Amino acid sequence: MLKLVVADEVRAAVEAGRPVVALESTLIAHGLPRPRNLEVAADLETLLRDRGVTPATIAMIDGAPTIGLDAIELTRIANTPNVAKLSVRDLPVASALGRTGATTVASTSLLAARAGISVFATGGLGGVHRGWADSADESADLVTLAGTPITVVCAGVKSILDVGATLERLETLGVPLLGWRTSTFPGFYLSRTEFVVDWRVDAAADVATVMADARALGLRAAVVVANPVPEADQLDQELHDRVLDEALTQAARRGLRGKAVTPFLLATFHRETAGASLETNIAVVRNNVTVAADIAVAWSAHPTGPDQTSPDQT
Amino acid sequence: MLKLVVADEVRAAVEAGRPVVALESTLIAHGLPRPRNLEVAADLETLLRDRGVTPATIAMIDGAPTIGLDAIELTRIANTPNVAKLSVRDLPVASALGRTGATTVASTSLLAARAGISVFATGGLGGVHRGWADSADESADLVTLAGTPITVVCAGVKSILDVGATLERLETLGVPLLGWRTSTFPGFYLSRTEFVVDWRVDAAADVATVMADARALGLRAAVVVANPVPEADQLDQELHDRVLDEALTQAARRGLRGKAVTPFLLATFHRETAGASLETNIAVVRNNVTVAADIAVAWSAHPTGPDQTSPDQT
Amino acid sequence: MLKLVVADEVRAAVEAGRPVVALESTLIAHGLPRPRNLEVAADLETLLRDRGVTPATIAMIDGAPTIGLDAIELTRIANTPNVAKLSVRDLPVASALGRTGATTVASTSLLAARAGISVFATGGLGGVHRGWADSADESADLVTLAGTPITVVCAGVKSILDVGATLERLETLGVPLLGWRTSTFPGFYLSRTEFVVDWRVDAAADVATVMADARALGLRAAVVVANPVPEADQLDQELHDRVLDEALTQAARRGLRGKAVTPFLLATFHRETAGASLETNIAVVRNNVTVAADIAVAWSAHPTGPDQTSPDQT
Ligand SMILES: [Mn+2]
Numbered sequence A, B, C: 001m002l003k004l005v006v007a008d009e010v011r012a013a014v015e016a017g018r019p020v021v022a023l024e025s026t027l028i029a030h031g032l033p034r035p036r037n038l039e040v041a042a043d044l045e046t047l048l049r050d051r052g053v054t055p056a057t058i059a060m061i062d063g064a065p066t067i068g069l070d071a072i073e074l075t076r077i078a079n080t081p082n083v084a085k086l087s088v089r090d091l092p093v094a095s096a097l098g099r100t101g102a103t104t105v106a107s108t109s110l111l112a113a114r115a116g117i118s119v120f121a122t123g124g125l126g127g128v129h130r131g132w133a134d135s136a137d138e139s140a141d142l143v144t145l146a147g148t149p150i151t152v153v154c155a156g157v158k159s160i161l162d163v164g165a166t167l168e169r170l171e172t173l174g175v176p177l178l179g180w181r182t183s184t185f186p187g188f189y190l191s192r193t194e195f196v197v198d199w200r201v202d203a204a205a206d207v208a209t210v211m212a213d214a215r216a217l218g219l220r221a222a223v224v225v226a227n228p229v230p231e232a233d234q235l236d237q238e239l240h241d242r243v244l245d246e247a248l249t250q251a252a253r254r255g256l257r258g259k260a261v262t263p264f265l266l267a268t269f270h271r272e273t274a275g276a277s278l279e280t281n282i283a284v285v286r287n288n289v290t291v292a293a294d295i296a297v298a299w300s301a302h303p304t305g306p307d308q309t310s311p312d313q314t
């Protein structure tokens, strides 16, 4: 029968109530080019360790949901071409069939919560796709976050998505949204969007209290912390807007629809910004990891934090 | 750590299985003008007490989710300008930050259920907004009701919303809908809409049995009781339709979109009907409170009613 | 108080961990013409018994949710004109009011799961309706499946629905989808659609392991097994496309909207294919029942199968 494989180091930290931050593997497998992806994966773990936080990179390895990849497993996820991308609904199938795959925001959140981890750093959430009223295309991330008690630090959602509709869905689904030292929703590659965030928090201890209070209220939803990339690291606004416009125009001209749109937009976007979007993407994730570390430390110190919480058993 | 603050009177009634009806505070803070709002709030509580039912008006007071406001707290919610409006996802944040705010249908339902209260009277539910296929704007009330075991007495949804789409969502989300002595869905300001309700109930005891059977089936959804305002109290149909049309036309002409639409429609609606829509709004809520009182009494007397039910712990 | 009425034979099989397959009654009451419907209902039960599987046809009988109809109850569901069609949200109301009705995919799934049954054979799932961005019309089947741990064997969804949007919703809602010996999503009357299924399974034992692993992960979602009708039994493709086109054109010409569209499309479809669509419909269901039987047998034999699982109590 399926069992979570939790690395000794992660298990020990969770059991002792020490700070742990989960990391996803889709970024490594699909979000960054080789060999940069493996370097970044190692770097993110180092960023956490330097802050006294245990990293737990998550993936499915030969049918085992693995919380805390070792160096060999990390290398395998980073270097295997076309490794599967597994959302929550794919986990039991990949497990049953003994497959290996990278986990998304949704499945990383779920596995982390099941292992008793309360904080997760990623780049951007999945969301509602442009043209959703035609395609009904909406990432499983949102519904999963509505039912998974974990704090996710992100830089918003990529601008190839329908950002406004994504924010509406988070509201409809009852997912708490905090702006990290901002009242403006960040735009992944850009520090700001036109959208407002209702709640601004400035201290990690406040996020920990939100987490504790959400649990005390019996809420199952995640807490999303929206953390803007520093302005110094953001993509040039004009370049961003021009490339996005071009990509959308070309997709329309080619008559692309449904699942064909997103990969085309991302590929065009990355190509046309040359290396700039890649560097911003890495800055985004590094920045989220450091905020997640602070929150995990605050949660560990919180009077109703991890010591009082058992691993999530549905 | 967050604890529900439950008024002694409410706690005693819940523990003894005596009838209790929850009331929301957004109506008081945002739905009615001062000083009428405080008069109505007091009047609704009196209506309940006269029927042997304990009222429990709910709000967030200085970070404490409070079930059963006292006179000072009620006055504060009624008289503070721009008091926050808190849906479910805002509760843990407002609590963590020590804020005060009014609770919506969603958050009032959740807090009432957590405190062991099974019946809630409001005016109208939130719903799906007109233009939702463009904006994705849908109130968190619907998803919350899909997962919160409480009976909500309302007069439908306001006609500035997409009533048909709201009914479809309630069906999709599996929320039971009962017509109170009607087979026609009511229209908040009007006693009737063009929409049919599949199940008509005529007796409060039947609603109590539906509540008991829903729990026995392990359903988590609320039961929505749609209670038409008496025809004598409804807004003049022609006035309603004309003012609604004008408001929609003006909103389109001004190019309003997303969150800007609803406040504009409501303000126009209220201004153009002079005081008439306010009087109907009050009649709607009073009428719902009396039906909720009957249901709470029937639930209290039901063999599988509150004595057999413990407060909802997720 | 409401209690599930479980036939002795079904209860004994569930308690002993022997294979059981649930069957729905909407097919009998509304999907097939009399007297063919009763013949098919009996035939499906025989198909299961011949494979050593206990059938459990489910309906609401005089307010009692009944798992395993006897001959008299089956006849009543088959022969009563205009018997009610009950989705999940209708169950507590029909129960409270003592009504009789047929259960849909959603309500059959829920009642089966509550009775400890893990496999269910139907024809097609409900789904997202064409024109949903106008009407918001989406079957409650999808949301129910997202929260009900049961394996549903179907032949996809009827082509009068928006098949692509339905697949997107299953993905968004996190419902695992397996292609039974196919990587192409089946089209109910046709063996194939243009849509891909990400996971193909070829052995019933693999489905049983997926079921076990989903439970071990604490997932509440159903597992949908998409099983194409054999090509020999499918409707002629050209006939299918022509009749569907005509039906859609006529519906548009008549200005039909919302709930009026589906019955019109189905009626037109059935009339214009003469008996052919009926014969295919029966072949679809028979074919699903035999696959469900294999899965139930494999689940019964699985090391973490029914012996280790108690009836679903929410
Ligand atoms: Mn998608």
Ligand SMILES: [Mn+2]
Pocket: A171, B137, B138, B139, B140
């Ligand atoms: Mn909204």
Ligand SMILES: [Mn+2]
Pocket: B171, C137, C138, C139, C140
């Ligand atoms: Mn429908």
